[in-house]
Amino acid sequence: MIEGTIVKGIGGFYYVRTEKGIIQSRARGNFRETNITPLVGDKVSIRISAEDNNGYIEEIFDRKTELLRPPVANVTQAVIVSSIRNPDLNTWLLDRMLVMADEQGLDVLICINKCEIDREYAEFVGSIYKNAGYKTILTSVKENEGLEELKDFLENHISVFAGPSGVGKSSLLNSINTNYDLEIGKISLKTSRGKHTTRHVELLELNKNSFVLDSPGFSSLSLDFIEDEIDLKHYFKDIEEYNGQCKFSSCIHLNEPGCAVKKAVESNKLSEERYKNYIMMINEIKNRKRRY
Template identity: 80%
Template sequence: MNEGTIIKGIGGFYYVQTETEVVQCRARGIFRETNITPLVGDRVRIRISEEDGNGYIEEIFERESVLLRPPVANVTQAVVVSSIKNPELNTWLLDRMLVMAEEQELEVLVCINKCELDRDGAKQMESIYTGAGYNTVLTSVKEQEGLAKLKNFMEDHISVFAGPSGVGKSSLLNSINSNYDLEIGKISLKTSRGKHTTRHVELLKLNNNAYVLDSPGFSSLNLDFIEDETQLRFYFKDIEKYNDQCKFSSCIHVNEPGCAVKDAVESNIISRERYKNYLMMIEEIKNRKRRY
């Protein structure tokens, strides 16, 4: 038996990196019977057939984390990439991705890309998300800006790059390591959105201590893991730290009197944009509960 990590899965085949080689594997039927799907990032035990040299996944070790979109296991850091322009930065989507990363208890790095297109706007976003408690980096592939800082943040992590199509995830990764040679998409002039250029999820080696997952772009995230609106306050870093400062311990920071969060918003300590997104998510969760 050999142990390794699934670095890619395509068409029912899983490519497992062992200490010495990459082995093409199939998953045992027992995984289908128990409704378990191997994921990129899974640590596995494999058997290599002496007859044909093919590998078979015999065991999937316990996962430390799981993301559903993209479907990956055992990542330790989410690099959430947005572009300041082309396409326009969408804080609603960015904050949803941050909530998902918080739910998975991942380290988070907010990357504002294409900063050469709007320096002032990029600085403003950096201020908002740094103030919210996140590591933030401004990058520009065109100007080769912030790339060394981005790479330093990725040391000793298995990072997942997540963000909408067209924000420059593949371009950033190619700039960090030219050996990746990832396909780069063009922005649709009609929709101002990028095309999906990454067709599968793949674990890429940055160095001996760091890996990165390039993942397909996406435009929405499901918040079904938050069963009740009272739970959302624990997924916003900048809101959570005020939870015990409100008049009522059950305060969800919407209409309650003596709310420290609303005071912080009025004082511009908490971003009004992020608070607006928080309120919209509260309503989304409430509406979902009403339907069921």
């Protein structure tokens, strides 16, 4: 038996990185009987067939995490990439991705990319999220800025890169490892949005214990896992810090009197834009409950 990690799956074949190299493998039939599907990122044990020299997956070891979209196992960190311009920074989408990563139990690194275009604004946004309790770095492929720091954060992790198309995820990955040679998306002049370039889930090896996920990232941003609007505040670190300081313990920081969070926003201790995004999500959850 040989142990390894599934780094890619295409057309029923799984490509397992082992100490003997990458071995093309198939899953045994008993996995279908138990309704278990191997995922990219799975730690597995394989047997080499003497008949066709292919590998056959005999065992899938327990998963630390499991993402559904993209379908991958054992991811430990989400690198959420937002460009400061081209396309413009979308804090609503960034905050939504932070909620998704927190729900999955992932470490988070926020990467403010293309910072050379508007450095003052990039530093301002970076300070907001650092003050909110998130690891945040500024990066620029053009200026070769923040790339070594990014590589340090990727050490000993399986990291998924998430963010809108066109923000520079593939460019960043190509810059930290020239062997990746990922296709770079172009920005549409009509929409100022990027075009998706990644078509399948694949783990790219940074070193023996570090992988990055070449994927579109969180392809679904539904908040259906939050059943009640009162629970949303637990996904906003900076808002959660005011837990217990409001007049009412059931305060959701919307229209209640004596709300410590609203006072913090008024005194610029909390980001007004983050708070507005929080309110939009609160209303979304409430509207969903009304429909059902």
